[in-house]
Every structure is written in structure tokens, then in C-alpha cells.
Amino acid sequence: MLDEQRTLPVQVGDERATLTSTLQFQRDTLMMKCTGLTAEQLRSKPIPTTGLTLLGLVRHLAEVERGWFRNVINGEDVRGYWPRDAAGRWTEWEVEDADPQEAFEKWEWTCGLSRAIVDGAESLDVTGRYVDEERKIDESYSLHYVLTHMIEEYARHNGHADLLREAIDGVTGE
Known part of the structure; x- marks a missing residue:
């Protein structure tokens, strides 16, 4: 795996450039980890002690991008791309029959929307709200926080x- 597949973070720049380029580097790293694998490999659970899959990670991060940037910062009410099951759990991790092309298209499209939201924000101090009436949550978050959190998440x-x-x-790398 080559670093040429990733956009390197700016080393000298303002805070917005540093945060957004570092987040893009993390997005590119996920794509790099998935490049060259078959659908079966992307769906596989190669570590017996966990149900994690690369495709599940892609689907999960599409949901995380959607939730933080579109719903919290942009104030939209966009429901999950993959529905909840009968017990109320998100199903992005259930990939046995999932279509990798669909997952990557949704993730890349959502990342593009996230970039547009960030680009359109006046400052990193712009705030959005997360409200979950069922769990009695009503909290505000700045774009600065969301970008930092997304870097950590990725x-x-x-x-x-x-x-x-x-x-x-057996492929290893950063």
C-alpha cells in the first residue's frame, strides 16, 4: 500500500486546513485498507474474537459522517442509510449480503456532503445540536469539536x- 493513495495533511496551515486535511488523510487511509479486496474479503470476519469487517467499518463511517455533519452541524433530519433491526440496533454491521459497491458509493457521497458542509461554514465555531428525545439528550457541538471527533473516530x-x-x-501498513 502506497502513501500516494492518500492526501497528506498540511504541515503548515491554519486550523481549518490542518483539521480538514487530517480528516481527509484518515478517510483515504480507510479506502487504502480496502483497496484490492474482493466482496467476500470485505465482508469476511477474519478475526474470530470479533464480528468486525472492513465493509462494516465503511458502512459505519458513512453513518457517522451522516450523523455528525448532516444532522448535527447542518440541522438536517436524515435517517440512517441502513435500518435498525427489530431490537433497535443499527444494521450497518450486518454485511453478509451487503453490496460493497453500494456501501462505498454511500460513504464517498456522504464524505462529499460533509466536505461541502465544512467548506460552507463561516468558522469552526459554528454549532449544531444533537437531540434524542427518547434518551433525553440535547447537546450542542461546534464544528471544531466535530472535526476533531471525526479524526479520532477514523x-x-x-x-x-x-x-x-x-x-x-497479510498486507500491512500504516
């Missing part, structure tokens, strides 16, 4: 992706 899951990829075909 970095954590890219660590998972690295382990999954190595278990699938």
Missing part, C-alpha cells in the same frame, strides 16, 4: 482496519 477504526486487512491477506 483513526480508531483505521487501527481496526489495519488488523483486519493483515488477517485477510
Whole structure:
């Protein structure tokens, strides 16, 4: 896997450029971890102690992008791409019959919307709200917080992706 597949973060720049380029680097890293695998490999659970799959990570991160940028920062009410099951659990992790092309298209499309939302924001101090009446949650978040949180979210899951990829075909890398 080559670094040429990723957009490197700016090393000297303002806060917005630093945060957005670092987030894009993390997005590119996830794509790099998935590149060159078959649908079966993307759906596979190569580590017996976990149900994690690379395709599940892609679907999960599409949902995370949707939730934080579209719903919280942009104030939309966009429901999950993959429905909840009868017990109320999100089904993005259930990939046995999932279509990798659909998942990657939704994830890439959602990342594009997220970038547009960030680009259109006046400042990193713009705030949005997360409201969950059922769980009695009503909290405000700044775009600065969301960008930082998204970098953390991707970095954590890219660590998972690295382990999954190595278990699938032995490919290692950053």
C-alpha cells in the first residue's frame, strides 16, 4: 500500500486546513485498507474474537459522517442509510449480503456532503445540536469539536482496519 493513495495533511496551515486535511488523510487511509479486496474479503470476519469487517467499518463511517455533519452541524433530519433491526440496533454491521459497491458509493457521497458542509461554514465555531428525545439528550457541538471527533473516530477504526486487512491477506501498513 502506497502513501500516494492518500492526501497528506498540511504541515503548515491554519486550523481549518490542518483539521480538514487530517480528516481527509484518515478517510483515504480507510479506502487504502480496502483497496484490492474482493466482496467476500470485505465482508469476511477474519478475526474470530470479533464480528468486525472492513465493509462494516465503511458502512459505519458513512453513518457517522451522516450523523455528525448532516444532522448535527447542518440541522438536517436524515435517517440512517441502513435500518435498525427489530431490537433497535443499527444494521450497518450486518454485511453478509451487503453490496460493497453500494456501501462505498454511500460513504464517498456522504464524505462529499460533509466536505461541502465544512467548506460552507463561516468558522469552526459554528454549532449544531444533537437531540434524542427518547434518551433525553440535547447537546450542542461546534464544528471544531466535530472535526476533531471525526479524526479520532477514523483513526480508531483505521487501527481496526489495519488488523483486519493483515488477517485477510497479510498486507500491512500504516
